[in-house]
Amino acid sequence: MANQAHENHHEPHVLPLPVYYGIFGALLGLTILTYAVSFVGLPESLALGVAMLVASTKAALVAGVFMHLIWDEKLNILVLAVSVLAMLLFFGVTLMDEMSRGLILPEEGTLFKQNEDAALKEAANPPPAEPGAAQAGGKGAKLKAAAGSGEGSAAAPAAAAAPAAGSGEGSAAAPAAGSGSGSR
Amino acid sequence: MSATTIDHSPSHAAGEHGHHDNYLVAKKGISSWIWTVDHKRLGIMYLAAVILFFIVGGLAAIAVRTELMNPTKDIMDADAYNRMFTLHGAVMVFLVIIPSIPASLGNFVLPLMLGAKDVAFPKLNLASFWVYVLGAAFFIATLVTGGVDTGWTFYTPYSIKTSSSATIALLGAFILGFSSIFTGINFLVTIHKMRAPGLTWDRLPLFVWALYATALMQVLATPVLAITLGLLVLERTIHIGIFDPVYGGDPVLFQHFFWFYSHPAVYIMIVPGFGMISELITVHSRKGIFGYKPIAISSVAIAFIGFLVWGHHLFVSSQSALAGSIFSFLTFAVAVPTAIKVFSWIATLYKGSIQYTTPMVYALSFLFLFSIGGLTGLFLGSLSVDVHLTDTYFVIAHFHYVMMGGTIIAFIGGVHHWWHKFTGKNYNEKIGVIAAIIIFVGFNVTFFTQFIFGSQGMPRRYWSYLEQYHTGHMISTYGSYLLAVGLFLALFNLLASLRNKGVAPERWRGVSLEWETATPPIEHNFESIPVVTAGPYDFPEVRAARTGNGH
Amino acid sequence: MSSATNAHDDAHGQAHHKFHQHHFLTMAQQASSAKFGMWLFLGQEVLFFSGLFMAYFVFRALYPETWLHSAEYLSKTMGGINTVVLLYSSLTMALAVRSAQLSDKKGLIINLIQTIVCAFIFMVVKYFEYSAKFDHGFLPGALYHGHEFIPGRPELFFTVYFTMTGLHGIHVVAGIGVLFWILKRAIRGDFDSTYYIPVENVGLYWHLVDLVWIFLFPLLYLVR
Amino acid sequence: MKTPLLADGSAATFWLPEAASTFAADHDYLYYLIFWISTFFFVVMMGAMAYFMVKYRRRKQGEATSDIHGNTKLEIAWSVLPTLILGVFFVLGFRGFIDTLTPPANTLNINVTAQQWAWSFTYPNGGNDSILVVPVGKPVKLTMSSVDVLHSFFVPAFRAKRDVVPGRYTVLWFQSDKLGEYDVLCTEYCGTSHSLMMSKVKVVSQEEYDAHLKGLTGCQDGQSLAECGGVAFKRNGCNSCHSVDGSKLVGPSLKGVYGTEQPIVGGPAVIADEQYIRESVMNPMAKIVAGYPAAMPAYAGRINEEQMGALVEYIRSIK
Structure with a gap:
């Protein structure tokens, strides 16, 4: 028959109380564990892996028992x-x-360094009528004090060998880009 | 799938003489329509809305083609043109093609085909319709506020910077997404839980299989579109920067987000068309489908692989070569199940009893047009050839062959196929066939030309163009006028039939469950729940062949 | 092959239930459909949130220094408190469903109230966290005007932070709404062991809100 | 690979435009391969359909049909055969694609800047031009970026296309062994004048190329400063938004603008003097003329002092 729904689900499937408290206890324990691990100072990728592993375990407990999925x-x-x-x-x-944009050509994987594209930012500022936008230029300039607005956005990255009109300014900006993190 | 018994259904299921009123007159007054939870009335309301927006989008298309008659300004300037082609694309995709077959025909027919009294969640169905209307209202509002000029794809960062009213259109598409999700959830639950006794998975009409695959994609892909458009609205209002290079965001990331929905959406648009064609070909050639299982399974296979090919829209967009290659490979992989379907439909005609009814003419023209659409997809799936062809009129022609030559033609065929079931009226068959032929000719004149000047390098979304493309554009524009004539003729033919009195006799009779109830169906679909004992295409003619006593 | 039986009045002899909808054959079919529908809705929610998680991973990969330094300005303590609050509310919600299954009206009401109180506590803590970010100018995108130096693109980190926690917060608020609705019905005495599917579905929704937070907490607050 | 289906490997055909780059032949080969295989299958399929349509048309209501449900051998055949053919298409397409993405060593490097709605090419000696001039028979590598929205650099005759993305660099290379002048089109929608964002690529002899390069930096001997500015005006694409005859384009016309008072959005009117013009070019967002969109990109870092002076002189000269 097409409908199993006719047959099952006659009486509710009730779990004993200790199961709920036990799962809650386990969830608390895992939370404390992941919180504690965050102070150990693991390398980034390992920390991410451990945190995701713990979170997935917690999720499985919630989905399996609290959401009744195991018996569903x-x-x-x-x-x-x-x-x-x-x-x-x-x-x-x-x-x-x-992650693989620069596989063949390194410059294709390069985002503009934040300080190099200050001119781009200036140019692309939305019209002043837009709320919030009016402040953007000012505080952007204040925060990134290292940025000179003159650097050409057309300048090629250091990786690209092509000389450009603005290449002088472009390379001047390059050291400042150390703080930025444009590339992958 | 074949059943041994010829006792197809209990005789009392066809309640021609029942004391129940048909769904059209069971309740009276406007509010009985506005607040109806009857899937049949909702299907009819969707149908009306879809046809209305098809006219809006079609007029926009005519305006676009007229402007392109000559390389210079004909009827509008560049800004108006950009708004016009965006209107055409957005209305056709979001308001017409996506709801066309599932929400209108599917809504009406699905519970009937399953032998159910309604969809699983009738109120959700009603909500879905009004959410659709709300979303459509936002789209219409953009017309008043000056239009949108981003193209229906809303590529960043142009869509962030444009001063046109893109925010309203984005909200509209965001809302429409939820309408689509609700319909998808409703259909999946209905198909899983509400099949009549005896209606096993291998006895489902292929239309139901197609709706199942579609609903799966609607539920899994549409939420990604919703979050994408939501982020884009924030991008436009408070500049959150995720897609904006000014704040370190990545505009190409938007394309990943967008096509993760919109490529499955292409299948959301075409897979119901596949289902529709399976019904048309079998009923009008009185033959069981050739290869039921491959067709049913390939619908679901297409739905799954369809999630893995979105990057073929990004071959030249600075996507990595590795990703591009993988996407190209998977794109070819999705071509195989599609080819199997087309072969099976053609094989179904073998030893059939083919009648040239209006729906059948649409089905045959679907096979012709969709084959061209599918084969030209091979050019675009090949990495190096795509580099030259992408973003040219070749792509425009390709997806019109698939979306219009495929989905819309199947949709029009389906409307003719079930028109009698919906309304109890018969349209003029001769005019119907003539309209179908005019549409077929007009369509090919309009869009086949575009393959040629597209290959020659004519880019899409151009308001003016180089002189060498002039002849092609002119032919294409004249073709579009012919196409429009055919479409209006088909529409008038259908509407004219509504003036006939009484219930007309049925002209073709399928054997899936929707044919077992009264015409038009009674409010609760069936006098009593039918019990199914045979497959969906077990026509008397087939049974006669099996038992060898055909006259 | 089965013969043609009339399934119309074939409802296993069950009495007609008050909340039985006419287009379902049995209460069991109705409950099973409703629950399947809810799971599909949750599946769609997973994909809905996935867009923001995607943004998190992409920008974390593009601006690793930013992520390492920006997370310093989020309070692990506040995030931890909220985690415990949500986990506890998940427990009470599960117990509420259990009470409904046992036709224990009083237990149902008490557990629902506890869940709602937890949701409010969560939002209050969130309010304090948000106002701290506002005071320091740690705002998304163009609104960012933090004075402390953070390398890379801190505005993107806070965009991701605010959109993720914001969308989650919207779900918590919506959850409070449906919890009140279910509480009202519980007080009215709608639910017992024969009909508790609305409680169960609201419970599923609430657990999903918890599930999302289980991933948000380590990603945003802990991994530096 | 030569293309046997073309009479001449490079002339325009019914389907494809003239082929003028080294990898165009490979592209056209695959294009025609897919074309003919598709045509073959299409004819077979439609032939079968037409045959069935005639042979099995309904002659009598209720005539017996057939109880065929499938044919396993046939179904396997028509699954496997397309898979193999598609595999060939993939491999050929992949090889061609990698070729177009991998520039050889020793390329001539030119930087491309796209903006609404003009192309600007920066040559190795720092000169700017609005058209691309390249020496014949030499691989050229374009490093492209956009200052505003997405654009796409497309030369139909080279079968070469690549999006130009703000905030990132994209690279496109080609080599043309055929002297001539070819169209450059923008194929990613970029706003109002998307369809007018065209340019030319001229393939010239090495000597002509060298001479052209020399003429790009600064002013020529015997040229007035205003004339020199006029050339710079065109080369930097200024004319795509600013007319010199009083007609209104995207930006204000520059006819007779020098020395007049200009209304400014959200501020007092200013006199269009040399200082104002310099600021408008280098940092256009500082003062927007009322009634026009804030659409102009900044030219700071892209125009040298000599050109700037010449531009001011040119604008002063438009009466």
């Missing part, structure tokens, strides 16, 4: 699995692109 229809588990899979594909492929 298989279909509902499938829904969650498919949506998480779609999300991971989205992350994976987009990140793969962002």
Whole structure:
């Protein structure tokens, strides 16, 4: 028959209270663990990995027990699995692109250094009528005191060998870019 | 899928003499329509809205083509032109093609095909319709506030900087997204939980399979569009910088976000068309479908692989070569199930009893046009050829062959196919066929020309162009006028039938469940829940062949 | 092959329930459909949030120094308190569903009230965190005017911070709304062991809000 | 790979424009390969359809049809065959794509700046021009960036296209062995005058190229300062937004503007003197003339002092 719904779900499936308290205790413990690990000073990628591992465990506990997924229809588990899979594909492929832009040509993977494109910022400021925009230029300039507004946005990055009209100013800006983090 | 019994359904299911009124007259007054939770009335309301917006988008297209008749200014300046092609694209994509088959035909037919009294969540269905109207109202509002000039793709950073009223259009598309998600959830639950007894997965009409694959994509992809457009609205209002290079954001990231939705959206648009064609070809040639399982499964396969090919819109956009290559590979992978479908439809005609009804003429012209659309996709999927062709009229022609030659033609065919079921009236068959042929000819004149001057290098979204493309544009414009004539003729033919009195006799009779109820259907669809004992295409003619006693 | 039976009045002899909708054959079918629909909605929520997580990962990869330094200005303590508050509310929500399953009206009401109180505490803590960011000029994008030097693109970090926690906050506020609705119905006595699917669905929604926070907390506050 | 389907490997055909770059032949080969294979399959499919349409048209209501549900061998065949053919297309396309992305060593490097709605090419000696002049038979590498929105650099005759993205560099290379003049088009929608954002690429002999390069920096001998400014005006694409005959384009016309009073958004009117013109070129956002959009990019760092002086002189001369 097409509808399993006729058959199942006659009586509610009730879990004993200690299960709930036990899961809550485990969640608290894992929270304390991840909080404590953040003070250890692990290298960044390792810290990210550990934090994600702990968070995934917590998520599995909440989804499995609090959301009753372990005892639920298989279909509902499938829904969650498919949506998480779609999300991971989205992350994976987009990140793969962002990380491999400079694979063939290094300059293609280079975002403009923040100080080099101050002129770009000036040029692209939205019309003053827009709220919030009017302040943008001023405080931007104040924060990035190192930036000279004259540096040409047309200048090629140091990586690109091509000399450009503004190359003089461009390379002058390059040391300041040490604080910026344009490249991958 | 074949059933051994010929006792197709209980006789009392077809309640021709029941004491229930049909859905059109069961309740009276405007408010009984506005607040209706009846999936059939909602389907009709969607149908009316979709046709209305198709006319709006179509008139915009005529205006665009007229302007392009000559390389110089014909009827509008560059700014007006940019707003006009954006209007055409946005209205056609968001208001017409996406809801066309699923929300209007699907809404009406799906519960009937499943033998259910309604969709799983009727109130959500109603909400979905009014959310659609609200989103459409935002789109219409942009007309009053001066239009939008970003193109329907809203590429950053132009969409951040433009002074046109893009914010309103973005909010409109954001809202429409939720309408689409609600419909998708509703359909998935309905198909999973509300099938009539005996209606197993391998007895579902292929239209239902197609709607299932579509709904899956609507639920999984549309939320990404919603968050993208939401971020873009914030980008325009408070400049949050995610897509804006001025603040270190990445404009190409927007394209990833956008196409992660919009490529599956292309399949959201075409897969229901596939389902529609499966119904038309079988019913009007009285044949079971050739290869039920491959067609059903390829719908779902296309839905899944469709999530992995979005980057083929970004081959020249500074996407990495690695990503581009992977996307190209997967794009070719999605071509295989599509090819299988087309082969199967053609094979279905073999040893059929083909009647040249209006819906069948649309189905055959779909096969012709969609084949061209699919094959030209191979040019665009090949990395090096795409470099030359992308962003030219070749792409315009390609997606019109798929979206219009595919989805819209299937949609019009479907409306003719079920018009009698919807209204109880028969339209003029001769005029219907003539209109279908005019549309077919006009379409090819308009868009095949564009393959040629597109290959020659004519870029898209150009208000004026170099002299060498003049002849092509002129032919294309004349073709579009012919196309418009055909479309209006088809519409008038359908509307004229509404003036006939009484319920006309049925001219073709399928064997899936929607044909088992009264015409027009009663308010709760079935007098009693039918029990299914055979597949969806087990026509008497097929059974006659099987038992060998065909006369 | 089954023969043609009339399924119309074939409702397993169940009495017609007050909340039984006519287009479902049985209460069990209705409950199962509603729950499947809710899960699909949650699946769509996962993808909805994924856009912002995507932005987080991309910009973290493009501006690693910014991420390392900007996170210093978020309070681990406040984030930690909110984590515990949300986890506790998740527990009370799960217990509320359990009470409904056992037809325990009093337990249901008490657990729902506890959940709502936790949601309010969460929003109050969030308010203090946000006002601290506003005072220091740590605002998204063009609004950013922080005085402390943070390398790279701090405005992007705070864009990601505000959009992620903001969208999550909107979900918490919406959650408070539906919790009040379900509380009202619980007081009216709508729910018992034969009909508790609205409680269960609101519970699923509330747990998802918790799930999102479980990932937000380490990503934004802890990993530096 | 030569292309056997073209009479001459480089002349324009019905489908494709003239081919003038080294990788155009490879591109055209694959294009025609896909074209003919597609045509073949299309004819077979439509032929079968037309045959069935005639052979199996309905002769009698209710005539028996057939109980065919599939044919496993046939279905496997028509799954595998397309897969193999598509695999070939992918591999050929991939190879061609990598070629267009990988410039050889020893390229001539030219920087491209795109803005609404003009192209600007910066040569190795620092000279700017609004058209691209390249020596014949030499690989050229363009390092491109945009100052405002997305653009796309497209030369149909070279089969070369690449988006130009603000905030990033993109690279496109080509080599042309054919003297001539080819169209440069913008193919990423960029606003009002998107369709007018065209330029030319001239493939010339090495000597002509060298001479052209020399003429780009500063003013020529015997040229008046105003004339020199007029040339700079065109080369920097100023004329795409500012007319010199009084007609209104995106920006104000410069006819007779020198020395007149200009209304400014959110501030007092200013006299259009030399100081104001300099500021307007270098930092246009400082004072926007009322009634016009704030659309002009900054030229600071892109125009040298000599050109700036000549520009002022030119604007003064437009009466």
